[in-house]
Amino acid sequence: MGEQDVAEDSLRFLQSILLAESKQARKKPETPPAPTVALSRDYGAGGEEVARRVADYLGVKTFDHEILEAVAKAIGAEPHLLQHLDERVSSMWDSWLRSLVGGRDIYRTNYRRRLFDVVLGIACTGGVILGRGAHLILATRQAFRVRITGSPQRCAQRVAEAEGVTVDEAMRRVLEVNAERERYIRDIYGRELNNVSDFDLIINTDKYADLDQVARLIITAMGYSGIALPPSAPDATGG
Numbered sequence: 001m002g003e004q005d006v007a008e009d010s011l012r013f014l015q016s017i018l019l020a021e022s023k024q025a026r027k028k029p030e031t032p033p034a035p036t037v038a039l040s041r042d043y044g045a046g047g048e049e050v051a052r053r054v055a056d057y058l059g060v061k062t063f064d065h066e067i068l069e070a071v072a073k074a075i076g077a078e079p080h081l082l083q084h085l086d087e088r089v090s091s092m093w094d095s096w097l098r099s100l101v102g103g104r105d106i107y108r109t110n111y112r113r114r115l116f117d118v119v120l121g122i123a124c125t126g127g128v129i130l131g132r133g134a135h136l137i138l139a140t141r142q143a144f145r146v147r148i149t150g151s152p153q154r155c156a157q158r159v160a161e162a163e164g165v166t167v168d169e170a171m172r173r174v175l176e177v178n179a180e181r182e183r184y185i186r187d188i189y190g191r192e193l194n195n196v197s198d199f200d201l202i203i204n205t206d207k208y209a210d211l212d213q214v215a216r217l218i219i220t221a222m223g224y225s226g227i228a229l230p231p232s233a234p235d236a237t238g239g
Contacts, residue, residue, distance in 0.1 A: 034060045034126025035227050036143040037218070038134035040193065043177035044155030044170070046211045047148040048130065053215035055128040057233050063122055064130040071114045112188055131181065135198055136189050144222045147194075147202040148214070152178075154206045200225060 035058050041047020048064075055062045119137045122129055129138075135145035150158075152174050159170035185193040196202060201221045208214050219233050 033124055034058060035222060035229065036060075036123045036126050036138065036141070037128045037222075038138050038143055038145045039128055039130055039148065040135055040146070040199070041131070041148040042150050042155055042174075043181070044157075044159040044174050045148045045150035046158065046205050046214070049211045050148055050205075050214050050218070051128045051130050053212055054218050057215060057219055058126070058128070059230055059232070060126045060128060062128045062130065067115070067118050067122075067129070067132060070118045071111065115188075133185050133189050133191075136185075136191060139198070142227065144218070144225065144227055145198065145200045146218055147196075147199045148205060149194075149202060150205045 037051075037054055037058070039047055039051045039054070041050075051062050051064075115132060116137055119129060119132070119134050120141075123138055123141050123143055134143075135147075138145065152171060155174045156167055156171040159165070159173055160167045163170065165173075182193045185191055191198065201218060203214055203217065205211065205214060216234050219229065223229050223233070
């Protein structure tokens with residue numbers, strides 16, 4: 001299956017989720033949805049790998065760029081245009097976005113509204129959502145909100161190893177991406193990314209060489225918090 005087919009399949013899946021959400025307002029589901037995890041992460045802290053493992057254990061999908069594609073479709077913009085804005089927001093949002101799309105009225109509020117629709121739709125069926133402030137959108141929902149963090153030094157080491165760059169270059173990327181993510185949360189939600197009260201669990205992966213162990217810790221914490229888990233979900237000790 002090619003990249004275009006995968007993207008179209010993801011969009012169809014998200015559209016079905018949004019349709020399911022509208023039906024839920026009229027009909028109470030017979031069974032509770034699969035768990036939803038909103039995972040925020042520092043660049044280089046291993047959040048993407050942790051998200052994949054958590055999703056595998058829960059039997060759900062991970063959602064990252066698929067969210068951006070669904071938002072772009074909803075507001076009539078090209079995904080590659082919004083890619084420049086996704087988690088990279090500046091004070092020039094409105095004027096820059098208008099110039100990108102030829103004067104069409106796609107503003108921050110419209111982006112945010114569509115983003116809320118997509119994230120809330122995913123929460124109807126369950127999934128692991130990466131970034132984009134989903135932990136704030138789902139603050140009052142039955143979702144588990146996780147922050148994966150790490151020291152810039154350790155994150156830079158991971159990036160250098162994964163991308164084959166020098167540690168100095170990796171450090172530059174870590175600081176830049178993290179700053180962009182912080183600006184995004186501040187600009188879209190008026191919150192600080194590292195506000196600890198916005199998360200149910202924060203894990204510093206400097207202390208964990210095995211990211212599978214981190215995923216198991218998250219699953220265990222979800223169970224202790226009262227979230228219903230599938231029978232196959234492991235505990236932190238490997239059970």
